[in-house]
Amino acid sequence: xxxxxxxxxxxxxxxxxxxxxxxxxxxxxxxxxxxxxxxxxxxxxxxxxxxxxxxxxxxxxxxxxxxxxxxxxxxxxxxxxxxxxxxxxxxxxxxxxxxxxxxxxxxxxxxxxxxxxxxxxxxxxxxxxxxxxxxxxxxxxxxxxxxxxxxxxxxxxxxxxxxxxxxxxxxxxxxxxxxxxxxxxxxxxxxxxxxxxxxxxxxxxxxxxxxxxxxxxxxxxxxxxxxxxxxxxxxxxxxxxxxxxxxxxxxxxxxxxxxxxxxxxxxxxxxxxxxxxxxxxxxxxxxxxxxxxxxxxxxxxxxxxxxxxxxxxxxxxxxxxxxxxxxxxxxxxxxxxxxxxxxxxxxxxxxxxxxxxxxxxxxxxxxxxxxxxxxxxxxxxxxxxxxxxxxxxxxxxxxxxxxxxxxxxxxxxxxxxxxxxxxxxxxxxxxxxxxxxxxxxxxxxxxxxxxxxxxxxxxxxxxxxxxxxxxxxxxxxxxxxxxxxxxxxxxxxxxxxxxxxxxxxxxxxxxxxxxxxxxxxxxxxxxxxxxxxxxxxxxxxxxxxxxxx
Amino acid sequence: xxxxxxxxxxxxxxxxxxxxxxxxxxxxxxxxxxxxxxxxxxxxxxxxxxxxxxxxxxxxxxxxxxxxxxxxxxxxxxxxxxxxxxxxxxxxxxxxxxxxxxxxxxxxxxxxxxxxxxxxxxxxxxxxxxxxxxxxxxxxxxxxxxxxxxxxxxxxxxxxxxxxxxxxxxxxxxxxxxxxxxxxxxxxxxxxxxxxxxxxxxxxxxxxxxxxxxxxxxxxxxxxxxxxxxxxxxxxxxxxxxxxxxxxxxxxxxxxxxxxxxxxxxxxxxxxxxxxxxxxxxxxxxxxxxxxxxxxxxxxxxxxxxxxxxxxxxxxxxxxxxxxxxxxxxxxxxxxxxxxxxxxxxxxxxxxxxxxxxxxxxxxxxxxxxxxxxxxxxxxxxxxxxxxxxxxxxxxxxxx
Numbered sequence: 001x002x003x004x005x006x007x008x009x010x011x012x013x014x015x016x017x018x019x020x021x022x023x024x025x026x027x028x029x030x031x032x033x034x035x036x037x038x039x040x041x042x043x044x045x046x047x048x049x050x051x052x053x054x055x056x057x058x059x060x061x062x063x064x065x066x067x068x069x070x071x072x073x074x075x076x077x078x079x080x081x082x083x084x085x086x087x088x089x090x091x092x093x094x095x096x097x098x099x100x101x102x103x104x105x106x107x108x109x110x111x112x113x114x115x116x117x118x119x120x121x122x123x124x125x126x127x128x129x130x131x132x133x134x135x136x137x138x139x140x141x142x143x144x145x146x147x148x149x150x151x152x153x154x155x156x157x158x159x160x161x162x163x164x165x166x167x168x169x170x171x172x173x174x175x176x177x178x179x180x181x182x183x184x185x186x187x188x189x190x191x192x193x194x195x196x197x198x199x200x201x202x203x204x205x206x207x208x209x210x211x212x213x214x215x216x217x218x219x220x221x222x223x224x225x226x227x228x229x230x231x232x233x234x235x236x237x238x239x240x241x242x243x244x245x246x247x248x249x250x251x252x253x254x255x256x257x258x259x260x261x262x263x264x265x266x267x268x269x270x271x272x273x274x275x276x277x278x279x280x281x282x283x284x285x286x287x288x289x290x291x292x293x294x295x296x297x298x299x300x301x302x303x304x305x306x307x308x309x310x311x312x313x314x315x316x317x318x319x320x321x322x323x324x325x326x327x328x329x330x331x332x333x334x335x336x337x338x339x340x341x342x343x344x345x346x347x348x349x350x351x352x353x354x355x356x357x358x359x360x361x362x363x364x365x366x367x368x369x370x371x372x373x374x375x376x377x378x379x380x381x382x383x384x385x386x387x388x389x390x391x392x393x394x395x396x397x398x399x400x401x402x403x404x405x406x407x408x409x410x411x412x413x414x415x416x417x418x419x420x421x422x423x424x425x426x427x428x429x430x431x432x433x434x435x436x437x438x439x440x441x442x443x444x445x446x447x448x449x450x451x452x453x454x455x456x457x458x459x460x461x462x463x464x465x466x467x468x469x470x471x472x473x474x475x476x477x478x479x480x481x482x483x484x485x486x487x488x489x490x491x492x493x494x495x496x497x498x499x500x501x502x503x504x505x506x507x508x509x510x511x512x513x514x515x516x517x518x519x520x521x522x523x524x525x526x527x528x529x530x531x532x533x534x535x536x537x538x539x540x541x542x543x544x545x546x547x548x549x
Numbered sequence: 550x551x552x553x554x555x556x557x558x559x560x561x562x563x564x565x566x567x568x569x570x571x572x573x574x575x576x577x578x579x580x581x582x583x584x585x586x587x588x589x590x591x592x593x594x595x596x597x598x599x600x601x602x603x604x605x606x607x608x609x610x611x612x613x614x615x616x617x618x619x620x621x622x623x624x625x626x627x628x629x630x631x632x633x634x635x636x637x638x639x640x641x642x643x644x645x646x647x648x649x650x651x652x653x654x655x656x657x658x659x660x661x662x663x664x665x666x667x668x669x670x671x672x673x674x675x676x677x678x679x680x681x682x683x684x685x686x687x688x689x690x691x692x693x694x695x696x697x698x699x700x701x702x703x704x705x706x707x708x709x710x711x712x713x714x715x716x717x718x719x720x721x722x723x724x725x726x727x728x729x730x731x732x733x734x735x736x737x738x739x740x741x742x743x744x745x746x747x748x749x750x751x752x753x754x755x756x757x758x759x760x761x762x763x764x765x766x767x768x769x770x771x772x773x774x775x776x777x778x779x780x781x782x783x784x785x786x787x788x789x790x791x792x793x794x795x796x797x798x799x800x801x802x803x804x805x806x807x808x809x810x811x812x813x814x815x816x817x818x819x820x821x822x823x824x825x826x827x828x829x830x831x832x833x834x835x836x837x838x839x840x841x842x843x844x845x846x847x848x849x850x851x852x853x854x855x856x857x858x859x860x861x862x863x864x865x866x867x868x869x870x871x872x873x874x875x876x877x878x879x880x881x882x883x884x885x886x887x888x889x890x891x892x893x894x895x896x897x898x899x900x901x902x903x904x905x906x907x908x909x910x911x912x913x914x915x916x917x918x919x920x921x922x923x924x925x926x927x928x929x930x931x932x933x934x935x936x937x938x939x940x941x942x943x944x945x946x947x948x949x
Contacts, residue, residue, distance in 0.1 A: 347565070347566045348563045348564060348565055348566070349563060349564075351564070351566060351569065351571075351640065351642055351643070352642035352643065352670070352672070356571075356573070356643045356645065356700065357696075357700075359566065359571065359643055360571065360593050360595055360598050360696070361598070362566055363566045363567050363569070363571065363593070363595035363598075364595035364596065364598045366565070366566055366567040366595075367567055367595055367596050369567070372563075372565050373565060373566070459563070460563075462563075
């Protein structure tokens, strides 16, 4: 059964409007029948709610009377801990219980549409809306709204006075930068959307909302630029998300697996980030961001292979440095993928490829090592992986102890004990460092797994095996798609226009157009003569010429 | 399934690096009595080659190589015999040297080179050389600066003081029309004396020191000249000075030193370092006979001047250049005379030059080239120029 899509309040009109239209459009017909309407009796309504929330000690029911003679009975229902208690006390209860009666007399109250009056003039709160279905009320209460029920009315007022403990904005732990914004997403969706909104102050930025997860009722935000993202992409993302019918979405990783094009691939086809600036950059290239309540990790689709080797800092640092770092990253990527297997292949199959001195030196180091090179490499790589995993999970003080022990065992003791050769230690260390250079954790994990596969191929077939493995990987990558985009683009299929931002990053003022991912809207990022200003005739001219090309 | 397929068939050509007996040098001799081949292999002992000081077993007494020797009718047969003596698989992929004894070389080397050119593992770039005496003695020689004798000789050859001939070059020279092969000659000598002289020691009596140490120094290999082949058979030798002339003739020497007497003080000397050079051989036909013009161009720097000379003046330099050219021509002529008249082996490849210029005429000439070569006319044109005179323009002279 599908849950009705909940209407969300937004602090801005556009958002609310969007959410409304979205809900109207997507809500399947006949949904109303499943849900019970509110009755006009307060007793009955509260009874229903008490029944629904039985044994839930954190649900607070507070019934009271309003009006000078206590003629009108009312109640508020909320979840303790999810509301801002000051707001509820001061602006809700105080308003209706103390201030309302002062404003007029009971006669007036009974004659008037009291609920409307309360909504219009009593609550000094910005987020108030009406609900007629019990289901809506329950959802709202569970999301942190306060439900205000009045006897004699089959409409409840849902007051948005949410407030709970949140983590403060922190530097993203997985994507820290030397230069660049240091704020990262937090676990609260609303704060995250506000962070994006602060980056893109354009009414074209749309953030649509939906709820997923039968039990968790997780809020999902779909953010995109209406003038840049293609309609097909937006509807494809929505379609894939709507097809998810699971009881829990606790992290964006759940969604990632549900919406990926090829779920059996080792390579992640959805980019994830903790950085609002990265999301904003993605949106401005016509991509779609999926924000999930309860996790700081946002998803960006479509994702291309080359993006997993790019960091947001590439765009903030000067382009020469960025290009160098990117080249370094590509080199490190290949090293972390291939180095152990190349070592195995060359030392066990193709000794003639080594210079004589190196051959003798390696042979000397391997004297007395009881294992074949493959076993030796496997041993070291596995212990390195174990060490890495142990270091991540353990509390920080113990983690340090683990790395010290690991460094001693791997680096020092195993060599002097004659179990592994010093050359292998160097190989594993270089591979480890290289794998840390790959900026995206998902890609780094794919590399780690593929490394083992290539090591097996190298140990059995030598360089031939490595080549076969690489060819298989490239073929696989070429068949992958991320939301319809070929995974290897813009390299294959070839879009030379987009090569300005691939292996190297050209200066910003040369990147006149957005990547050809966007097929609609204004393709031009900037005017072609950005760098023309008086006093820079020479440079301006040169740049102008360059830009014309 | 795929993993099983990869792992179950056992191992193919997989060899751990420390299961290999890395052959660094090969010596080939002919047994005096049986005329069998004697194959001597210099095998690296990785244990004693470690750079790290921690490794046990590295001592001054430990020799870095292991030398084994066996006989057979063919090289491969000898190899199989040796394989029974070696605990590890013989690995030819890193063989640096192929040394042949003169007895074998005089008998003809084409049969023995067949194995090395045919087999997969040995490289085409192994250096070929000939020694007077037994090849296995060269393999037993000592290496002072390098870790193994084979590497030492390899570096010696690469320093281009003699001919540099590898297997491919040799086989090419042997099979190509109009050229006879030549290979460097290697010999043993108690080298290292001149270095010992430089040892610091305030009260060292130099002669006494030499005398003491002479016995301690084991013989080391040294490039001593060139071995000349007719087709595949060794016919004669050139000494070091003549080798240099040969290098100039072949256009291979781009470096070297020439010492000539000073023009005004014949007793004093000056040295020119050759920096660049080129040799051009132009065949022509004069009165139905092949004639060759050998044009040698050399550029050099003055490295040492013992006599007072006004080096700032162009005329002086010009004069020196002439002297320099004259000396070179003399040496080149001397070498050429030996090659042409004494041994009659065309190791420069004049015939090949002729063939390339006059392919039709060569067809007639080729069968009797051996007889024609000693009679061909050769004109030498040596051009030299001195480019720099170093930091000093005038020689160092005390104030008068």
